[in-house]
Amino acid sequence: MSGRLIRDLILPRLDRGYLGSLPDSVVLSGLGDSIAYTTDSYVVSPIFFPGGNIGSLAVHGTCNDLACSAARPVFLSLGLILEEGFPMDQLETILHSIAEAADSAGVEIVTGDTKVVPKGSADKIFINTSGIGKIESPVRPSPGRISVGDRIIVSGSVGNHGMAVMLSRAEFSFDFELKSDSASVWPVVERLLELGPGLKFLRDPTRGGLAATLNEIASLTGYGIAIDESAIPLDKSVVAASEILGIDPLQAANEGKIVAVVEMGMDQVALDLMEGCWQARGAAVIGGVTREHPSRVVLTTRVGGSRVVAEPSGELLPRIC
C-alpha cells in the first residue's frame, strides 16, 4: 500500500533528483563535509515491547538508516505527536528511553516539535525522527559494486524484533523469553568500513526481514542470491515462536542487525573485525552472490532441499491451527 502511494502519488510530484532512488538515507552534496540525511516515522503497536519501546526504536531506526550509508549518526530531530490524554508516566518512560538510546548511540537530539491531537486522531503516540550523519570513510557501499562471488553476512540472529512485537500484542497471552534486538548498528558498520573497498553493500533488514533485504539485493543487481538455511543465525525462542505463530522468521523485522555484502575471500576478515562487538554477536556468513537463478533468492534448506525465498508481502498474521 505505502509502496503504491510513493510510486504513484509522491514521486511524480516531488522528485527533483535525490528522491527517486528511494534511498534509506541520502548523501547530500554542496554542504561542505559529506553529509547523509534521513527521516522515518514510528507508529509501532504496541508502543512498549520486550527489549524497547517506540522511543528507543525511533532513535535506533534512524541511526541505522544513516549507518547503512556508511555515515556516523551525529544529530537527530524529534517530532512527537501525542493523542490527547496520553498518560504522562508513559511519555516519561519513552523520553527516558530516547535519551538513553541517543546517548549510547552517540547522537544528540538538536531540534524537535511536539503536537497534541484530539483523542481518536492518533493512536497514543507517533514519533518522527530525522537524522544527520557524517561520512568519514571513502568507502561508498552501493548495490552497483556487488559482483558474482561476493559473500553475504548477517550481523546476528534474525527475526527477534518482529517476533517480540508480534508476541507482545494484546491478542497473545503467552510468555516467551524473547526481546527486540533494537540497537544502533553503527559500531558494527564502523568496523566493517575497515574492509575498505571490500565492503560492497550495507542494509538494515527491518520491515520484511532478511527475506526482503536479500530480494532487494537480487533485484537491484540482477544476480542470484544463494543462502544456506543452517548458516542463518536464529535464536531458539524465535524458532519456537515462529513455529507456533506460523510466521517465517526470515520475514520478521530486525531493528539492530545489518546485512553486509563483502568481497569474495574477505568474509572471514569481516567476521574477525566484528569480533568483540556485542551488537554483532552471532554474526555469520549465510551465502553468496551467484550467476545462477538471476534476480532470485534461493535457499538450501536444512535437509538439503532447495526453494525460493520470495519477497514478503502483506501483513504478518498468525495462523489458525
Place this chain on the structure above:
Amino acid sequence: MNAGNESRAAAALARDIKELCGKASFPLRIMEVCGTHTMAIHAAGLKSFFPPNLQLVSGPGCPVCVTEKNFIDQAVLIAKEYDACLVTFGDLVRVPGSFGSLATFRSEGGRVRVVYSPMDAMGIASELSPRPTVFLGIGFETTVPTIAATIKTAMTMGIDNFFVLSAFKTIHPPLKILAAKKDLNGFLLPGHVSAIIGSDCYHYLVDDFGKPGVVAGFEPLDILLAIQDILRMAVFSTPQIINDYKRVVRGNGNAAALAMTGEVFEACDASWRGLGVIRGSGLTLKGPYSMFDANTHLPVDTPPAQDDPRCRCAAVLTGSTPDTCGLFGKECIPDDPVGPCMVSSEGTCAAYYKYGER
C-alpha cells in the same frame, strides 16, 4: 538432530523415493490433506527431491480455504445488524467477502479483533458486555475441542453475550469423496487432526477405496518418511494405514478432546468451497449449548455470494495446482487476494507464491 545428520537422512530417503518412483509405470499423485503439510513441504524445499513422475497435490485441509465466502458475508451482516464485535483467528481477516474482507470492515470502523486462543474471545466478551461478541468458528477437529471448552466455560460463568458462528468441519466426509478419485494414489494424512481423532479411523481408505494413507508429523524427515511409505504401498499395491507420527498420534486419538467435542457439538451438513454441501461434514452447537449459537440467536438474511468465476480455489482444494489458475500471481497475490487459497498461511496458492513456484 544436527543439520549434517538430517541432510544425510533426507538424502537417503530421497534415494528410496526416486527408486520407488522408478518402479512405477504410472504417474504417482499423493494428496497432502493438511495445509500445514503443504507449507512444510514447500518450506523445506522437499519438492526438489522428487522425480518428475511424483506429484504432491494439496487437499481440503486448510480451514480458511474451505470456508465459503458466504460465511464472511454473514459475519459482517451480524456485526452490522447487532452492533457486534467479531473475534477471529488471524488468517480469516483478509479473506475477501462480497462486501470486502473483515480487514476492510475493520478499517471502515467495524469491530474485528484477532485472537490466538478462543479463551481470549471470552475475555473480550466480558470486556464489551452487553455488546454481542461473535467468535468466528472455522477449523477442523484440532480446533474444535478448545472452542468446546471455551463454550463450556462461558456456560459455567454465565456469559450471555458470547456467541459462536460455527463453520467447523470434519475431515472424513470430504476424504471419502476424494478417495474415490482414480488419479490419487495415496494420502499424506494430517498430523494435528489425527492427534485428536487417531489413526485407526482412516481404515475406509484401504477397505473401500484400496488407497494407502500415512499419518505424518511436520518435520521434513517425517514427511519424507511418510511419502516413502505411501509410495511403497502404492507401487506394490499393498495399501494400509500407517502411523508415522507415533510420538504424538495414538490409534484411538485423544478421548478427552473427542468427548469434549461430542458434548458441545453435533454433526450437521456443511458447505465446502470446492466440494459443495457434504452431508454430516459440519459441526453445530447442540442441546443447552445452542444458546451460544450465533446462527440462531443473531439471525441475518445473507444473500447468496458470487465467487469470481475466474478464481480456481475450488479446483485447487481438490488437487489442481495453482499454476492452472489464470489469476495466480497476477491479479491474485497475497497483498490483494481474490481467493482464500492465496490468503491463508496454509493455503496452497500462498505456499506456491511464497516459495517461488511461479
